[in-house]
Amino acid sequence: MQxxxxxxxxxxxxERALAEQAQVxxxxxxxxxxxxxxxxxxxxxxxxxxxxxxxNGFEELEGKEVSIAGRLMSRRIMGKASFxxxxxxxxxxxxxxxxxxxxxxxxxxxxxxxDIGDIIGVRGYVFKTQTGETSVHCTHIEMxxxxxxxxxxxxxxxxxxxxxxxxxxxDLIVNPDVKRTFIMRSRIIKEIRAFLDGEDFTEVDTPVLxxxxxxxxxxxxxxxxxxxxxxxxxxxxxxxYLKRLIVGGMEKVYEVGRIFRNEGMDAYHNPEFTSVEVYQxxxxxxxxxxLVERMYTQITRNVCGSETITYxxxxxxxxxxxxxxxxxxxxxxxxxxxxxxxxSDEDARACAAAMNVPVPEGEKATKxxxxxxxxxxxxEDRFVQPTFIYxxxxxxxxxxxxxxxxxxxxxxxxYFICGHEYGNAxxxxxxxxxxKERFTRQVEEKHAQDPASKAQVDEEFITALEYGLPPTGGLxxxxxxxxxxxxxxxxxxxxxxxxxxxxxx
Numbered sequence: 472m473q474x475x476x477x478x479x480x481x482x483x484x485x486e487r488a489l490a491e492q493a494q495v496x497x498x499x500x501x502x503x504x505x506x507x508x509x510x511x512x513x514x515x516x517x518x519x520x521x522x523x524x525x526x527n528g529f530e531e532l533e534g535k536e537v538s539i540a541g542r543l544m545s546r547r548i549m550g551k552a553s554f555x556x557x558x559x560x561x562x563x564x565x566x567x568x569x570x571x572x573x574x575x576x577x578x579x580x581x582x583x584x585x586d587i588g589d590i591i592g593v594r595g596y597v598f599k600t601q602t603g604e605t606s607v608h609c610t611h612i613e614m615x616x617x618x619x620x621x622x623x624x625x626x627x628x629x630x631x632x633x634x635x636x637x638x639x640x641x642d643l644i645v646n647p648d649v650k651r652t653f654i655m656r657s658r659i660i661k662e663i664r665a666f667l668d669g670e671d672f673t674e675v676d677t678p679v680l681x682x683x684x685x686x687x688x689x690x691x692x693x694x695x696x697x698x699x700x701x702x703x704x705x706x707x708x709x710x711x712y713l714k715r716l717i718v719g720g721m722e723k724v725y726e727v728g729r730i731f732r733n734e735g736m737d738a739y740h741n742p743e744f745t746s747v748e749v750y751q752x753x754x755x756x757x758x759x760x761x762l763v764e765r766m767y768t769q770i771t772r773n774v775c776g777s778e779t780i781t782y783x784x785x786x787x788x789x790x791x792x793x794x795x796x797x798x799x800x801x802x803x804x805x806x807x808x809x810x811x812x813x814x815s816d817e818d819a820r821a822c823a824a825a826m827n828v829p830v831p832e833g834e835k836a837t838k839x840x841x842x843x844x845x846x847x848x849x850x851e852d853r854f855v856q857p858t859f860i861y862x863x864x865x866x867x868x869x870x871x872x873x874x875x876x877x878x879x880x881x882x883x884x885x886y887f888i889c890g891h892e893y894g895n896a897x898x899x900x901x902x903x904x905x906x907k908e909r910f911t912r913q914v915e916e917k918h919a920q921d922p923a924s925k926a927q928v929d930e931e932f933i934t935a936l937e938y939g940l941p942p943t944g945g946l947x948x949x950x951x952x953x954x955x956x957x958x959x960x961x962x963x964x965x966x967x968x969x970x971x972x973x974x975x976x
Contacts, residue, residue: 492621510614516540516592523561532597540592565606588618656954662770672723677712686913686926690733705731709748715935722752738962745950754944756882759896764791797862806849839864854887869909871897894948903936
């Protein structure tokens with residue numbers, strides 16, 4: 472108990488110290504304003520270079536004048552001269568500030584009025600110190616913005632995950648690796664687009680607000696459109712609109728889109744996330760497998776410099792070809808269960824019970840539902856290297872085309888890396904009669920589970936199918952999970968700039 476009390480007092484003392492430091496900074500701001508030097512009235516600064524430009528181009532820039540702007544991250548005051556570091560988008564660079572070069576008043580202000588965290592502009596010439604560090608010898612320095620809150624101490628950093636996710640701006644300032652992660656995220660998305668554009672796909676945008684709640688299992692967010700006095704729903708996928716574009720003759724389309732699902736949160740799930748969905752006319756799910764292999768191999772090579780990466784200590788080879796198993800083959804090989812030995816649904820349920828595998832559908836579970844449950848429980852975590860699992864039971868695949876030679880299964884695949892699912896693809900169902908029957912069953916099941924649900928069949932999509940959807944391959948995958956993989960990030964919150972958080976009281 473005494474230890475807890477001391478800890479609480481320590482936190483209070485720390486908060487009090489931070490408040491005192493913040494007040495000192497506000498006092499400095501008031502002084503600057505009284506002197507006519509308000510830093511918040513600055514509107515621009517002619518920063519002609521960034522830190523990396525100077526560090527990389529020293530041989531050409533030595534002795535030449537440059538201008539740079541950034542955040543003051545360290546100071547070493549030494550009487551008539553000082554060394555400091557400023558940080559811009561690219562990183563840190565040292566500056567050398569000497570009284571004789573900037574003037575008595577400016578140097579005095581630099582010593583007394585400047586603080587770690589202030590944003591400053593610097594002009595001077597490039598040189599190397601006696602220790603060989605490329606630096607800027609200042610001839611002019613000015614404050615562009617006053618930082619009114621002290622940054623975390625360098626030796627302790629910012630390690631509290633809750634603070635890091637809530638204050639990503641501060642996280643980016645003090646943790647350079649975080650900035651690199653999000654720069655890589657941007658590059659990964661560019662590479663996705665570059666690959667698909669190179670494959671002659673057309674990028675499109677489809678609605679985020681939908682007029683109906685569809686019957687899919689994912690729970691949507693609901694809102695209100697006052698102009699029309701109707702309820703609207705944030706999309707849980709982009710699939711149906713994109714397939715309507717294939718009906719319209721666009722043939723090869725994709726969308727990088729924000730998706731919203733009113734569901735739980737964990738290391739691999741956030742209520743809003745980014746997905747890519749891809750649709751191509753006149754091809755099937757095997758063509759989508761080939762597309763995934765080419766795309767992931769190229770993106771990994773271009774972003775990481777190699778087709779082999781390390782994720783959380785495990786070496787992953789993204790080179791094609793990837794192993795491929797039907798779900799029945801995977802369950803037989805990795806769980807020792809032969810689907811074809813089950814004579815009935817009852818046999819399948821008995822097998823699951825003997826293995827202590829929970830089946831969500833309980834006593835109504837079919838052979839296909841039991842197969843899927845055993846796969847998820849006993850097999851998924853076996854697939855560390857990229858692996859395709861295909862031919863899913865029809866019960867779990869409401870939008871996939873049935874296999875002509877085995878209508879209990881569909882032309883669907885998912886692919887797994889490090890024991891987690893990374894994407895989902897189909898030979899798309901284009902029979903409007905079959906599709907409406909499946910949608911109707913989905914809606915009935917959703918109403919049975921939640922009588923308050925407003926789910927309904929998307930009749931506009933069914934109408935579009937009735938005009939004719941050509942044989943089509945479709946693919947959907949999460950951008951955030953791919954970024955996690957390629958940046959070696961343990962949780963989805965590390966790759967979403969502002970992840971969903973419970974509000975603080």
